[in-house]
Amino acid sequence: MHTFIYARVSTSGQTTENQLLEIERAGYEADAIFADTISGKVPAIERPEFAKLMDTISRTRKPKRLIVSKLDRLGRDAVDILGSVRALEQAGCSVRVLQLGDLDLTSSAGKLVLSTLAAVAEIERDFLVERTQAGLARARVEGKRLGRPKVTNDDSVESIRNALSGGVSVSQIARDHGVSRATVIRVRDGEYAA
CATH class of the missing domain: 1.10.10 (Arc Repressor Mutant, subunit A)
Known part of the structure; x- marks a missing residue:
């Protein structure tokens, strides 16, 4: 089994050492390690090392798996994580997340966890839109001017x-x-x- 490891930190003042050590302690030995130093707000596929990882995985023919320490390494939100996991699964790669008890996200149980996360994320987005619309409506009723302030007169x-x-x-x-x-x-x- 070809084992890939992906780690990510947000700033250059941070290191991936703890993530790699956690994965090593879980008993995984890496055939290849990919690590990004980039904000978690950036979609996974736009991260340089993650994109290289996807390319390498798609070219690897033997059985393969990706190990990450935490779920948020795979994307900026539930939708991004779902997309990453689906792309990895289509490339024939299992995805293991240590944070979830070494759960394989491409297994039936893993898919259930991801579906639950996606449903929660969708509900959160709907609530956010509702709160925003309610706040805008209240501001209009109060006669407040909406939008960016004018920079000129x-x-x-x-x-x-x-x-x-x-x-x-x-x-x-x-x-x-x-x-x-x-x-x-x-x-x-x-x-x-x-």
């Missing part, structure tokens, strides 16, 4: 237009008025109303 828009007509560069105008180049360009193109 009528006077500054007029000043920007005068500078543009005077031949001042977009970059210079943006610096002078403390706004982005995009704001100046929208004023120039008539797309911006103060």
Whole structure:
């Protein structure tokens, strides 16, 4: 059995040593180790080492398994984790997570755990959307202005237009008025109303 290990840490000030030691203590010996230093907010497939791992697994013909210390190493959320596990399973790779009692996520029990996680994640997303919509509705009733605050007013828009007509560069105008180049360009193109 070809054994792959994947580890991830969020910052360069952290190391994967504890994850690798935990996997070693569980009795697994790695044929290949892939480790990313990247935020957990990045989807798994967009992580450089995880992408290399997937490529290597897809080219490996003999039986294979991936070992991770914790479930969150496989993705940023339940949907991402499910996608990662499904892709690994389609490549003929079992997935073992030590945090879950060395559970193989491609087994029947593992699939049940993943399905439960996906259902919980979907409910959490629905609740978040409901809370957000309720908060926006309350803000509208209270007469609050929604969206990003305006960075300009009528006077500054007029000043920007005068500078543009005077031949001042977009970059210079943006610096002078403390706004982005995009704001100046929208004023120039008539797309911006103060």
